[in-house]
Amino acid sequence: MSSTQLDHKTYAKRLDTPVELAVKKEWASAGNLLQRLASTEDVETLHVPELAGAIFCGHLVADLDSIAGAIGAAALYGGTPARASDINSETEFALEYWGYDVSKIQLVDDILAPGAAVCLVDFQQTTQLNPAIKENQIVGVIDHHALQSSTIVTNRPIYVDIRPWGSMSTIIAHSFVVYGKALPKEVAGLLLCAILSDTLNLRSPTTTAWDRKVVSLLVQYTGVSDVNQLCAMQFKAKSKNLAMLSAYALVSGDLKQFKMGDDQVKVAFAVIETTDSAAMLARVGEIVPEMRVVRSELGVKMLFVAIVDIVELQSHVVIAGNKERSLASAAGWGGTDFPLSPRVIQLAGSATTNLVALPPGKVSRKADFIPPLSDVFAKGWRVPMTSSNSSCMLALLGETEVVMEEEAPAERPPMLVRRQSSKVY
Numbered sequence: 001m002s003s004t005q006l007d008h009k010t011y012a013k014r015l016d017t018p019v020e021l022a023v024k025k026e027w028a029s030a031g032n033l034l035q036r037l038a039s040t041e042d043v044e045t046l047h048v049p050e051l052a053g054a055i056f057c058g059h060l061v062a063d064l065d066s067i068a069g070a071i072g073a074a075a076l077y078g079g080t081p082a083r084a085s086d087i088n089s090e091t092e093f094a095l096e097y098w099g100y101d102v103s104k105i106q107l108v109d110d111i112l113a114p115g116a117a118v119c120l121v122d123f124q125q126t127t128q129l130n131p132a133i134k135e136n137q138i139v140g141v142i143d144h145h146a147l148q149s150s151t152i153v154t155n156r157p158i159y160v161d162i163r164p165w166g167s168m169s170t171i172i173a174h175s176f177v178v179y180g181k182a183l184p185k186e187v188a189g190l191l192l193c194a195i196l197s198d199t200l201n202l203r204s205p206t207t208t209a210w211d212r213k214v215v216s217l218l219v220q221y222t223g224v225s226d227v228n229q230l231c232a233m234q235f236k237a238k239s240k241n242l243a244m245l246s247a248y249a250l251v252s253g254d255l256k257q258f259k260m261g262d263d264q265v266k267v268a269f270a271v272i273e274t275t276d277s278a279a280m281l282a283r284v285g286e287i288v289p290e291m292r293v294v295r296s297e298l299g300v301k302m303l304f305v306a307i308v309d310i311v312e313l314q315s316h317v318v319i320a321g322n323k324e325r326s327l328a329s330a331a332g333w334g335g336t337d338f339p340l341s342p343r344v345i346q347l348a349g350s351a352t353t354n355l356v357a358l359p360p361g362k363v364s365r366k367a368d369f370i371p372p373l374s375d376v377f378a379k380g381w382r383v384p385m386t387s388s389n390s391s392c393m394l395a396l397l398g399e400t401e402v403v404m405e406e407e408a409p410a411e412r413p414p415m416l417v418r419r420q421s422s423k424v425y
């Protein structure tokens with residue numbers, strides 16, 4: 001970890017990436033806010049009786065924001081951080097960089113006593129809840145996602161802090177400041193990395209003014225001397241393992257489930273965020289059959305995978321079958337306005353028919369991918385019942401191409417590594 005004394009002048013020389021611009025622009029006001037933090041010797045936590053001693057746990061398919069958020073919230077409110085599933089390569093990088101002992105955040109299944117109080121962080125949808133947690137154990141929610149149709153239901157009032165910001169970790173860092181609590185340096189570093197992760201280095205459309213201000217504050221507080229370098233290292237860690245992962249693991253690696261429309265249709269949406277989208281686009285032919293496997297394992301009606309180029313801020317959605325194609329078309333995806341580029345066609349080869357390009361800058365599941373699909377359901381769209389029906393629908397939509405839905409392969413190639421926890425997704 002690099003920790004040197006920083007001044008505004010050092011920053012004036014940096015490359016003007018969105019992160020550096022935010023750090024510079026917010027330097028003075030964030031610096032003022034910093035004065036409100038208590039000294040790190042003062043260990044008094046924020047007194048919220050409902051949350052004191054609770055287990056703070058994020059969503060299934062844990063990401064950096066849900067891990068850092070749990071650690072930060074547990075430090076702020078006085079409780080125990082937990083994780084809902086395995087730690088990914090980006091989270092591993094951040095924990096190591098800030099010297100946070102990974103054994104301090106255990107699987108919630110392993111530490112949850114019956115009747116223990118749980119505060120959900122970074123989600124509130126039952127579709128993303130670790131099954132070990134029962135809804136009547138939930139005493140709080142700290143989150144930054146939409147209240148969709150699978151929002152938890154509770155018998156009594158709970159503590160809720162939901163703000164439409166780019167990252168749950170921004171909310172936690174901001175609370176440390178406004179309540180004047182002591183923020184341990186390694187926790188501050190993790191929160192910083194999580195904000196950068198969720199906002200794609202403050203470039204995602206989900207980024208808000210508070211995310212920029214809090215990033216500036218945390219950069220100053222932790223003494224990161226080159227935040228661009230930190231961003232680059234973290235992006236690399238995010239993409240590092242992708243090349244080594246099986247197509248199955250790529251599909252189930254960052255997947256969230258949703259229920260859409262009056263019929264509560266189960267839709268899974270996975271994202272593969274990468275700095276090397278070419279490598280992923282070249283594997284679409286391999287990814288499509290695994291999407292059908294995961295779809296049937298999860299028991300969801302539809303499953304989408306978005307390959308998100310986090311450098312170019314450009315996404316391609318992989319279409320695994322007729323139902324998905326029909327819904328995607330209804331959402332306006334794959335129209336003639338944004339055709340696949342010749343390079344993408346070359347990379348995807350015969351799987352080109354399973355790909356649609358989204359308009360540039362559409363990179364966020366929360367802001368760009370899920371809302372257009374939900375809107376289609378809200379307008380009364382129904383899942384095509386059979387493949388012949390869907391062919392008719394495609395014909396009505398003017399689609400010339402019909403991709404036949406294939407059954408999941410009966411026998412799996414032996415080299416595929418399957419994640420142990422895949423069942424719970």
Ligand SMILES: [Mn+2]
Binds near residue numbers: 065066122
């Ligand atoms: Mn988040």
